[in-house]
Structure formats: structure tokens, C-alpha cells
Amino acid sequence: MAKTLSFTCELPNGVHARPASHMEQFCNKFASSINWTNTRTGATGDAKSVLSLIGTDTLLGDKCLITIDGLDEDEVLQQMQAFINGEFAKCDEALPQASHEDKDVAPLPRSLANLAPVTVRGNNVSTGIATGKLVSVNAFDFEKLENLPALRSMDEEKSSMASGLKALAHGIERQLQIAHGTESAILKAHLSIVSDTSFHQHLMNRVSEGSSCAEAIIATARHFSNQMKQSKSEYLRERELDIRDVSFQLLQQIYGAANFDNKLVLTEDSVCLAEDLTPSQFLELDKKHLKGLILSRGGSTSHTVILARSFKIPTLVGVEQTALNSAIGTQIVVDANLGLVATNLTDPVIRYYDQELNVQKTLEQQQGVFKNIQAQTEDGKRLEIAANIALPIEAKAAFNNGAESIGLFRTEMLYMDRQTAPDEDELYNIYCQAIEAAHGKAIIIRTMDIGGDKPVEYLNIPHENNPFLGYRAVRIYKEFFELFKSQLRSILRASAHGSLKIMIPMISSMEEILWVKELLSQVKHELRENKIPFDEKIPFGIMLEVPSIAFIIDQCCEEIDFFSIGSNDLTQYLIAVDRDNEKVANHYNSLNPAFLRTLDHIVREVHRHGKWVGLCGELGAKGSVLPLLVGLGLDEISMSAPNIPATKARLAKLDSKECRLLLNKAMACRTALEVEHLLAQFRMVQHDAPLLTSDCIILDSDLRSKEEVIKTMTDNLYLAGRCRYPNKLAEDLWAREDVFSTGLGFGFAIPHTKSEHIEQSTISVAKLANPIMWGDEEVRFIIMLTLNKHAAGDQHMKIFSRLARRIMHAGFRDGLFNSKSTFEIEQTLKTELEM
Template sequence: MKKEVAFTCELPNGIHARPANHLEAVCSQFKSDITLKNLRNGNQGSAKSVLSLVGTDTLLDDPCSLIIEGDDAEQAFETLAKYIQEEFPHCDEELVVMEQGDVLMPQSLMRHNPTLIHAKRLSAGIAKGKLVRYTDVELSVFDGEEASMSFADAKQAVTESLLAKAETANGQEKEIINAHLGILKDDALNDQVNAMVKQGDSLARAILKTVAAITDTLLQSSSDYLKERVLDIKDIALQLLITSHPHLNVLTEFTLSEPSVVIANDLTPSQFLGLDRAYLKGLILTQAGSTSHTVILARAFNIPAVSGVAIEQCASQEGETIYVDGGLGVVAVETSESVAAYFERAIWLADKKAQVEGEFVHQAAQTKDGKGIEIAANIACTVEAEPAFAKGAEGIGLFRTEMLFMDRATAPDEDEQFNAYKAVLEAAEGKPVIIRTMDIGGDKPIDYLNLPHEHNPFLGYRAVRIYPQFLALFHTQIRAILRAAPFGHTKVMIPMIQSIEEIRWVKEQIATVKAVMDSEGVSYGEIELGIMVEIPSVAFIMDQFCKEVDFFSIGSNDMTQYLLAVDRDNDNVAKLYNSLAPSFLRLLDAVVKGAHANDKWVGLCGELGANKKVLPLLIGAGLDELSMAAPSIAPTKAALRQFDSAQCRELFEQACNCATIADVEALLDTFSRAQEDKPLLATECVLLDCDFNSKEEAIQTLVGNLGIQGRTHLVSELEADIWAREEVFSTGLGNGFAIPHTKSDNITHSSISIARLKKPVRWSEDEDSDADFVIMLTLNKDQGDQHMRIFSGLARKLIHESFRNTIKNMATEDEVIGFLKSELAL
């Protein structure tokens, strides 16, 4: 007897492993032969075989038939007709992918049930080492002891010691040392100590009381930055106490003898610098904030660091090997073999990524056709300069000097500012440095200036608008910059300019400062003067501004919100903030064309500059420079070389003529697909003879390698997509093969990744599911049905033993690629 059940496939993902398994289970109840026939492509396969069902390449809306032949065909028909209509359409659903932008905990870690202590992320990277508790010196040991020298002598000795260290220190250490020298000169400290000594207190007690009073005041502040200065005060106090009480033989040396992760309640900058960085692999600080000098040093030296972990939480692990992931913000303790394997593999992947990106660090930034675009760094403090240049910065596109003025009791004096600007210019070694004058007010208030509270500070009394009221402050900054100018290529940028009157006033003030310096015989250097383009009114009189200034730098963040009248920090309207708005692109075009028509240089220093998706538009706009956070520099240089500047210009012109943001995004997606220069199959995605211990390690490595090769910029998100599919149904196909797969927006270049394992790993709970050959499919959603076509094609091939044996025994990556291209007709 022969029966037939006709139906249209309603499954959103087609017939893949999970629905195939459901259908196979129902069909296997019957003795009759049951065949699924796909009427769209003519493929057919046994409905009692998961691989055969997958091999039919059945997709959403495909017309199909179940052909039933055998003694119980009537019974099978009744059951299957009802099943196909009522149950089969609901055995699968559209895969839900986590939102982008979140910090995702990798499933390849979480599936091993790790013991994690969650912490605040301070400095990225992964550290492995023995947990060592830092033993600090209690200041109270000095209480009641008589000093061997006066306060003045102790202060002089500490000053000389710091100056000696500064002579051999690099930029990062020198910056912290200069800060400590400033504390030694602080009147509040000196006056209080001297007053207490005169009143009869011992020097030790006077220092301790003064430090307690100052730190109590700082700790009551609402400013985290000021609270974090407590460590610097205690640092200097300890040095003064040790120096003035040598007979106590108080030692501050803390010796590390093997790779270590140091945990401490507090760690002062000098204590950090005293640690042997050959053995210091990571830091766990219970209280440190992101602006702590110790944390700034940790970042500068690439030491992973987290905070907010109580020592008691880790006490039982002292002397044991632990891992700190500064990117995820976790401390992993009591690590099992599988958890340790995850972190070891993560460290390996990070090293590989650094090697690949390192190839572009010192290469000139240019497009595929040789058009140069300067890639510069945005920095907020002096210590960031050297690491930025080490990461490939071709200049400093934005030095946010307001950070020198914020979270302190008084403004920095001329010498402090001069030293800061000079340090950055020296680190640049002739590369251009754009120093933005203080952008104070608005979202960056300064307590000691007593600026009025405003309902709309972004449009109010800020930046250049406050300079006339605080003229001495502005003149001091200009003097400091002019004095530093001889030490490098100095460019000065004025923020929040909206009229010719404002820039002319600024130029008059600079001339006044120069005249005073001339009369005093103070030498200074020449500067280039530019403005921050963030207020749209500037674009309409670019021809006039070009007569007044030497360069322009577009602040894309503020220019977008001013143009669109959207407060990007207001959740109610933040969704309207988008720099892909055609109006913004036209404004960008007007600024660049206006500048270039008058032979003026124009850069962009907003967050948009590091957005890889938008990069071809920025190239097409004709910008001379893009400035960004230092970690984005090498990847951006690598991405630049994928694009042709003429094609990018055509793209930009098309985008400017779009009607909606959605139209621009669609145009970018189409352009990205057309620019695909990474083949679906490539040797860079073939890993032979891998020593994996688990399915999790295999997926972690294959997805991580896609990040290393520049095929995805969203590694964690892409891995989540893979595991979302695995949660639906295991992709182990038997015979030692597994095909993990996803169709995702998180893959830039659709890829087939291959891993041949030295030993099989368990792919599912099924004992026959061990896999020693993994073929991972990661295809972009815009690739249509290619995802399931390749999957079903592979499934059909893997049925044949000859195919399996041939691919497993390939000697080289090239052989594997050639074989698959031929067999899959790719």
C-alpha cells in the first residue's frame, strides 16, 4: 500500500537536526518505508534517518511530500497527517540571540560550572598566577616614636629620592612621581604638620593626624576621583615616616618569586611600582576605582586588574593558582581542569590576536588603493600617551585637558600643565598632538569654579563660553601649551565654537599671552590653531572659519546630538540618536568639502571613528584623520586596507542621498557583502591536530580564531549564537563528525571553520556522538538559504565513508580547502 502526506514546511529554520530528530522518531514507529521528498529541489531521503532528512535541504515554505509504502501505511498515514499538521510546525522556533553591546559570559566557560567571583573591571586581559596577599605596613607602628630628623629634612630626602627615580622612569611612572612631588609641596599637608609639631606633637603623630584629617575629607567627597587620591596621600605619608624613622627598620619591599596575582585592600602607586613586574600577572584590589593612579599604571603595563573583591572571598585560595579576567570582570577560583583549559585557551587566543594585530601597529594607515588616513589616539591623561603610540597611533587626535582640572580642590598651576603637555609631546616624537583647551561645564562641572546649575547644560555655559569669566585660568593654560610647544608638533583646538566672533576673541587672547611672555623673556613655540566642529552652525560658514583657523576636528558625538536635537543620555529619546542619519552625513560632507576647498585639514575624534561598520563611509567622506581609543587603532588600520577609496566615495554619496537611516544601513550591508574579500573557505580557518579536551574548547577556539582573522568583531555574541543552536539540538552527526552552525548578524565574513582533533571529545550525551572532526558554519543572515544548503550538502557527503576517510586524512590545510571546495562546489 502506498500513501502520501503533502505539506509545506513551516519551520523558520528549515529541517535541521532538531526537527529531523522529531520527525524520525515518529516515522520509526512504523514498518513501512517513509521517504521525504522536497518538491522544490527534487531531493529526497529516508524519513527514518536524521542525516537523510537534513540532506533534503528543506527550507521554510518548501513544498514537500511524505511517501509511505508498506503494510502499515494506512496507520502511518493517519498518524503522520495529524502530526505534520498539528505538531511538526511547532517543534522548532526562530533562534533568539542576545542583544549586542552586553558583556556576555562565554558559554564555553559557563557550561563548566566555574566558581567565579564577580568584580568591577579595571584593566583588561587575563592573568594566571598564584594568589598572594599583599602585606602592608600599618602607619600606626610609627605612633609615639621619635623622629631622627625634622619634617623639612624628611621632606627634602623624599623629594630627592623621587626626583632620582623620575630621571630613569618612563612616561607612566614619571607622571605618578610628579603627582607625588606635588603632594609633598601641598600647603594643606605642610601647614598642618608644621602646626602640630609646634604644638608639641611628635613628627610621626603630626603626620598621622594630618593624613587622617585629609583622607577623612576626601572620603566624604561625592567625587570618586578624590576618594581615590587617598592612596596617594597615604603613599607619601609612609615615605615621610620611613625616612624620618630609619631606626625602626620598616621595610616596604614585597618580593614575588613566581608568577603571581596580588590581592590587596589598597595598593599605592609606589607599592605597585615596587613589585617585580616579571612576576606580577594580575591585581585584585578591594577598593580601587577606575581613575586610581595604581589602576592607571596597571593599564599602562597591561596588568589585568579588578576591584570590589573582599580579601575574605579569596582567603582560602592564598597560595593556589587562580585566574583573573579583567575583560569579563571575574576571578576564577577552585578551577577544575576544564575551567583552567578555558582560560589557558583564552590566553592563547589573546596572544594570537595580539600577534596578528601587531603586524599593523607600525604600518602606515592607508586604504587598499594607497590613500592615507591618519589614525590617531584619544587620551585623557599623560600616562596614556606612550601606550597609545606603542599601539600604533600616528598622532594624538584629542588630548582632553579638562581631566587635569577635574576632581581636585584647585586648578593645576602653569608648571603642572606645562609638564603634562611636554610629556605627551615628547612621547609623540614629532607626531602631531592636538591639545583641546579645557572643555569644562555642561556634563563636566568643576567644584572650585562654582558654575551655576543648569537645566540643559549641554546647550549652556560651558567650554569656550566660560573662558571670559575665567580669563586667568584660560591664559594660564595657553601659556603652558605655548611653553611646551617647542617639544613637538603642537596643535591647539578650541571646543564649542559656534561663531567667528568667538574664534577671533580666542586669537586675541593668545596674542595677549604671547605679548606678556615676550615682555617677560619666556620662550615659547609656534602652534597650529583649530576648532572642534560640534555645533552645526559652523558648517554653514566654513569658508569664513577657514580664514581664521588652521584645521578642524569633528566631534561626532556632540554634533549628532546637536543636529538631531537628541540628548543621547536621555533614555526616552536616545533611540533617535544615530550618526547614520542622512542629515548628519550631509553635514559631515559640508564640513569636509568646505575645509578641503580652502586647503584645510579635517579630522574626526568622536566614537564614530572606531566603528568598523561605518568606516567605509568615513573614508568616502574624505576625512584626513580618525581619532579613537588606543586599542582600536591596529584593528582600524587592518580594516582600512580592505577598502578602495573611490568605491567608498561613491558609497558615501549614495548614503547622503538616502531618505532614512534604514536606507543607509541597507546600503552599508549591501556594500559590505560586495566588498567581501575573505573567502568562505580559507586556510586561516583550518586548524589541524588540535589538542582539545572538550566540545566547549573546540567552539571557543574556532569562534575565537574568527575574531583573530578579522571575520567577526563580536566574538562573544557569535559564540552565543553557536550555543543557542546547540541548545536546540546537538550538531554531532556521528562517525566522529560535528557541524556546529549558525546564521547570524554577528559574523562579518561568512566562514567555514575546520578543526581536526588529536583525540575525540564528547559532543552530546549520546555515547556514539564523540567527534574528532569539527566543521563549523558561521554564515551571515543576509546570505539567504546558503546556510542550510551547505549544511545539508555536508550531511549528504558525510553519509559516505570514503568522504569521511579522505577528509580526515588530509595532510595540509590547503588539501582540506581544495577537497571541500570541490566536493561542495563552493
């Protein structure tokens, strides 16, 4: 007699793909048939099929009945109870839910906002600006299929279906042999669908009822897609895309790709709009014409987004397709710096983005010369500039962007967003892929920093109140011993093919170092015994992020080869500030003199013992802090790849001895604010830039509005290296314009501000080809005063007053209006202002 078991579903998100997969794997170990009934809906599914289980629509609180019938039913019943209360009850804790709530978005720059653009906001995951025709890229639409292949005999249809499923499964298995990371996880998901008993059964049932293979596939795709579309789970909706993808591949497998072609051909500069794209769909798009990408779904770490980043395609996610349906076929702008799509483009908005693209192009040209040269200071001091990556596909883009090494390969991404851990061979192939892109340059592989704030669902690590200080990184390695050992083996095996270094995160004591080294020695011994090659002298290092290590550097140097400072965690641990806690986040400041003194102590002690030390936190990419990092004498700094050219360019303008003196002064400061002022003054006097130069004078420009003038002049300061954040400087100018217009009559305007966003105080000039309205005044000549607030004193009001008085004189005005060169304007102003 069949056995039954009843229980209440305790999964917060119900039975979606992930818990269904756990149940399927458990049930397939037994011979008995196992059926799952949701008593609320009355739906019954085969517990050995993920798709069938999902079809029961089981939600939190639903009463469920499991029926077991077969020779081993007693054993199943006994183990099922323990499974449901144990593993199954815990497999749904960390699944994120999609949210379409309105989020706070940063305000638009005033020079754009004043133009009243029509915009849709999104989340930027690959920066840049692109223009092009908006094109919809949809997954294969089974509702629009016409002229299906003719129906054959039932035996032929059954044979074609069976052979098609078998061939498709074999094809995916072959792809899996060479796939890596996220691509591998996608292929495994597709293989699980192709092998699913309910998927097979639904297809074959349709054929047995008289449908052709094409009709059966379409009906099956609709059936399972409709089930998944109704789910509130983001994960499950993503599986709906997989169902359509696999069904389409099956159609192609049986009837040939020529009969079912969904390839989009781009014939002009285009921005592609899609709900989601698989990596293969993205790779099929012609990159010559693909200028931007807009996705409804996806995150910053999805494989498609990482591909877009590597191709430098500006990309937004989280944009509702319906908000852009009316813009399909029209020219739009994707501004992935501000996180928006601009539609219904007016001429002023088009001109705004023409200027933005011009600035982007000019900046790339300025910084491009530094991509392929060795990073060093003006006086020849070397500082290696490295890249941080999370997946191997990012390595090539990083080296193309000027990276001299990979300073941090965050391997935890290889373990996340999947149902099982990667095996040794998969990891080995991933590391080899990065090595191939490096062409002999070094790669530091940080072992998995998972747990804590980076949950991995299949490990079932309990949630913690303070994950940053909790059970994570090296602290979980003993419990997940085989997982860690597998990673060490894969790194060592890959080291035979290139320059790899091993780095362990979250080290806080000598005991941890010795334990890892002992295991590493054991793994090396096993590889030698099996005659598997590896680098016998592979460097071994640790992340220095826990303050305790700063006080045992001498002992650490006896056991390790290098250190890499994790500035983000070291800051919050040293100052005891949770940077994600809004109430104390204002205390999180890496310019705290205590933190700077700690860094100085670390670097001096490491170098005193003849070892190497780098820094791989967010601090490395902050241009304003670079002089302090140079002053520390670090051997390397690592950052996201897009920041590398700018960092090399800034580094080339610094003198290492001046930077050391600056650091000494910063460490003597009493507050972080004092350090900020010190850095501002250093930037201002660094090259003793004159207040007025020809570089900041624009002649006969076709600027058509106040917005264009302020934008162009602040952008010019940015390109001249005098301003870090042109939009913020422009906002300071607009703030004064809000109080009163700076149009003075006689065709002149003098916008002015004291701002922290101007590094070298500057008088900028623009003589326009045609007059524009400036408030109620018609203006053709603009003299803009942007003075550093830390050093300006009352200088800007003195200059403003003198200019206002001189403008009253016709001779002065005529001299400026009639000037034929920037040199004439420069000399006239210098004489009149007694500079």
C-alpha cells in the same frame, strides 16, 4: 570676650576633607583662635586644621558652634557668616559617594559559562588577560609592628620628631617641583598633612607623654585613620590611605628606610590584590612579574590606573578584597576584557584561558607589523591615525602603539579631582612631558572642556538639567578669564619645545572664534615683551561639534587653521538626542544618513578652502565604519591607543575609491538600518573570500568538549578576519544548539547559524584527535556553517541538507576521517558540495 556663631551644617556629605580644607584656608588668614564644636557629638576641633575639623564628625543637619577668641575676633565673626553662607555652603555639591551596590554585569560567553567557573566581577579599566599567583599588597600595617627602636631621652625624641617633620616637608616640596598632574595633587595632599597643626600637635603630645617617635607616629596614624575609616565619603577614605602613607614616610625619615621597609618583592608571575595603590607603590613592583592588578578602590582616571594602562597591565577596580581572601597564594585569572577574576581554576577553565591568551598573542603579532608603518589604504591613500589622551603619561604608550600623532589631548582631566586649579608652570611642565614622548610628532591640545557634564568643584559652577547643552567649554572662559589665559600661556610656552596645536572646544559662532583669537594675540604679545620663546606659527583650530559651524565653514576658514570633528557630540546635537537618556538613546546613531551627509558636507567644504580636518570621536575606532571614514576623505582620525594597530591593519585592506562609492550609496539610504546592511554586504564582498579555505580547517586538534570546539572555531574565524565579535557569533551558534543538538550521528556534527557577526560566510572544519560528547552523540568531525544573514538567503539550509545526506554514505565519511591534510579535506568538500 570671645565671639560665637551657631549654624546648622548643610553639606550633603558632612565635613569631610574638601570642605574642611576650605574652612582651614579661610580661618588661617586670621590671628584669633577659632574652634568648631559639633553639638551632637560634643567634639571640638581647631578650625585651622583639616584633620581636627574632620575629627568632629560633623554630618548633614548637625548643629555647630564656632567660637572666636582674639584681637581680630570682630572681623572674623563678620566675614565668617558670609563665608559659611557663601563659599562653604557650596563646596560639597559634586562629591561622589562610593557605592557597593550590585550592578548589572554582562553575561559570560557561553563557552565559559558552561564550564561553571568561580568568578568575582569588577570594573575593567585596563584591558587584557593575565594569569598568576594572587598576592596581597597592603599599605603599611601599623598594627603588626614589633621590635620598635628603643626609647631615648624626651629631648632627643622631640628633636628627632621636629627635624623629621621638617625634612619630610622639604622632601615633598622638592618632589613637587618636578611632579605633574595627578602625582602633583597627591604630593600636595601629603604636604598638607605633614603641615597640619593637629597632626603636629598629636605627634608632639605623645612624645611629651613619654612615647618614642615611633610610638607617637603609630598612635597618631591609628587615631586619624580610625576617624576617616568610619566616613561614608569615598574621598575621605582615600585620605585615610594618605595618613598611613605620610606616617610611614615619617617613620622612614626619622629611622631610615632600612628599619621600616614595606617593599613587596615579586619572585614569580603574580596578580596583585590591594585596597588601593599609590603611584610610587605601583612603580616599585617588578613589571617582569606583575601580570595583573585588582583594586578595591580607584577609577579609570586615577594615576595608578593610567600607569597600569601604560604598562599594559590588565586591571580591575571595585573588587571587594574579602571576596578573594581565600584565593591568596593560588593561581588565578584576571580577565579585564570581561571584567572578572576567576579562582579555584579547573582544568577546563585553565584551557579556556590558555586559548584566550593564544588568541591575544596571535592578534598582537598580526597587528604588530602595522605599528611602525605609515597608515594608508591598499591603493596608497594616506589617513593619519592619531591617539586620544587625557594625561601626559599616556603619550609614550600611545606612540609605542603606533600613533602617528596625538589628535586630542583632553586637558580637562588636569583640572578635575583636585582642590585647586593647576598653575601655569604645572601645565607647562605637563605639556613638555607629552612633547618629550612625541619626538617631533604633532600634539593637538584641546583647551579645558569643563563645566556641564564635567564638574570642577572649586569653580562652583551650578548643576544644570541638560549639561551637554549648557555652560561648558568655551562658554565659561570669559567668567574664568585668568584660568583660560593661564592655559593659553602654558601651551604657547611649551610650543617652543615641540609641535603643538591649540584647539578650542564647543565653538558655535564666529564671535567666539574672534574673542579667543584676540586673547591669544594678547598673550603672544605679552610673551614677546618678556622675551619668552614660543612658536609664532602655532596652528589654531576648533572642535566641530555644534552643527551651526557646518554652515559657516567658509567664514571659519578665514580665521582658523584646522577642524577636528567631535562625532559624539555632533551626532547628538544634530539629531537632538541626549545619548544618556534611556528613553531616546535608541535614536542616537551615527549611521543616520543625515549625519553622514553632514560629515560629507563638512569635509568637502573644509578641503575646498584648503584646510585640514580630522575626526576624534568614538566613531574613529569603529572598524565597521572605517570604510565610510575613508570615503569621506578625512585627513586624520583619532582614537584610544589600543585601537590603533587594528585600525591600521583594516585600513591597509581598503581601496579608497571603493570606499567613496560605498559612502555615496550610504548617503542615498533612507534609514540607519539600510546603512548597516550596506556595510555588512561591503565587508562580505570586499575581498570575495571563498566559502571554504584551508585557513578554516583544523586537523587532529586536542579539543575536549563542545565548548572548546565552538570557541576555537569562532576564534579562528576572528583571527582569519572573517568575524568581528567571536563571542557573539558563538552565542548565535549556541542559540541553535539550545533548540536541538546538531550532532548527526556517525561521529559528525554540523553546528550552523545565519548571523550578522560573520563578515564572510564560511564553512569551517575541525577533525579532532579524540571523540567528544555532542549532546547524546559522540563526535569527532565537526563541519560548522556560519553564513552572513544579510546575504545567505536559504544557502545555509541547502548546504546543511546536502551535508546531512552525504554523511549517510560511508565512503564520504571515510574519506574525511582518513584525510591527512587540510587540502584533502578542502577538495573533498568542494567536490561533494559542488562548489
